[in-house]
Amino acid sequence: MKNIPYGRQEITKADEEAVLETLRSDFLTQGPKIAEFEKAFAEYVGSQYAVAVSNGTAALHLCAMALGVKPGDKVITTPITFAASANCIKYCGGEVAFADIDPETFLMDIAKVKELLESHPKGTFKGIVPV
Known part of the structure; x- marks a missing residue:
């Protein structure tokens, strides 16, 4: 399983554009970006599943x-x-x-x-x- 650093971030131009694209879309919650994120996160950490939630x-x-x-x-x-x-x-x-x-x-x-x-x-x- 990969480690995800806490308290350090690297926000790229692509990240900013992705946020703006989502904000301008029809879905802020439960839209296609959530499913994409869950799939990518699960793959990154080597898990079969991941569930995005609003907070800790x-x-x-x-x-x-x-x-x-x-x-x-x-x-x-x-x-x-x-x-x-x-x-x-x-x-x-x-x-x-x-x-x-x-x-x-x-x-x-x-x-x-x-x-x-x-x-x-x-x-x-x-x-x-x-x-």
Whole structure:
């Protein structure tokens, strides 16, 4: 799978023209450019499928749905993150269990995740939204 850099972009004249072409077309959403983008992106990352969404929150919500999170399911994430990390679980009716961050890395503390997992019966948690 190829890496897509975050926070660095290269916008070409062709990119600008493609945006203007789309803005001037009959479709701003769900038009042929979306299907073209999904196909090209899937090919680029070596995936069979890709689904374009409007933002990261929508993407995480789709991930929770694909995981099969349903009312009552418990999922671990951290409280020190964007709200979408927990909201995607809540949107599916799931329950959020928070694991605090490591004060050195500011990432989810694996020791805290382990504590949660070991203090509950096996199979309690449907998954983890790592941040």
